[in-house]
Amino acid sequence: MTDHAPIRQRASDAIADQLRREIAAGAFADGLLDPTPQLMQRFGVSRPTLREAFRILESERLIEVRHGSRTGVRVRQPSGEGAVRMTGQTLQAAGTTIEQLYEARLAFEPFAARLVAQRCDRRDIGRLRGAHADLDGLLEARAWPALGAAMARFHHLLVELTGNQMLTLTADTIATLLERHQRNRNAALHEPADPDASWLAFRGLGVRSVARLIALVEAGEANAAEVHWRLHVERANDYWLKDEDRHAVIDVIGDRGAR
Incomplete structure (x- = not known):
């Protein structure tokens, strides 16, 4: 009987997990995520994969993606x-x-x-x-x-x-x-x-x-x-x-x- 190979986590999920931890730790003191090109290079992924990670975090109300904005992706402040x-x-x-x-x-x-x-x-x-x-x-x-x-x-x-x-x-x-x-x-x-x-x-x-x-x-x-x-x-x-x-x-x- 052969063991099943472990299911690989999607790249977008892995990126969302990492950014979630960094947001919780207060890594983005200025309230902004790093610029998209910088994040793409850091994680070694394409723009669509990074956008999917953003969608995950946005659905959890952890970030706010302002399309067309020069300020980039904003980290939402925790709200009671x-x-x-x-x-x-x-x-x-x-x-x-x-x-x-x-x-x-x-x-x-x-x-x-x-x-x-x-x-x-x-x-x-x-x-x-x-x-x-x-x-x-x-x-x-x-x-x-x-x-x-x-x-x-x-x-x-x-x-x-x-x-x-x-x-x-x-x-x-x-x-x-x-x-x-x-x-x-x-x-x-x-x-x-x-x-x-x-x-x-x-x-x-x-x-x-x-x-x-x-x-x-x-x-x-x-x-x-x-x-x-x-x-x-x-x-x-x-x-x-x-x-x-x-x-x-x-x-x-x-x-x-x-x-």
Whole structure:
């Protein structure tokens, strides 16, 4: 039995792979790829082969080919919004549900609480306490929409303070996709004008839970902080999902409510 010969990678794919790595490494500080003749000579390929490599990178939104321009092929600056758009399209096509977005948040936020407690940095604690003071004031004033927005900011701040860029990007992506889904489905989580007792209890419990987390962070109780914040996120997820179709596929493409 003879072994099959390995499949050779197309020249255009190999060139795209190499340029992709160089773009990611910041090799093109001026924002432009090397001139086309120079790249042709470097890779030993024809102009059509190089153009095919450009098409691959252009489809990935890594470069912008301006035909007829004397500036050449421009490297696109990374865009958080672009990353969210592509991620949202992929997740929606894969049938991702609204519940799965909430589950993803539960997977990393408690760990973020652990990391922040392990750091036990006085500057971090000061920022957390400042955020809690804002929450407490908004709760006292019964400024419900502002309180909801401030609570969302606290969740983001907690992840940001880990210093882990991957966790922060993930948190940003999930928050943006949830907001976009709610807007496109006309199912935004409105704060009631005249809240009932259960609503007041939920919001009060949430603000007190934040205070408890900060106390655990300040004490350096990493295990307890992780356990506590897991319970907080579980309760919040259950509350926000109670009136949602948990198994509905997220609707994030098109951003129909955007201006």
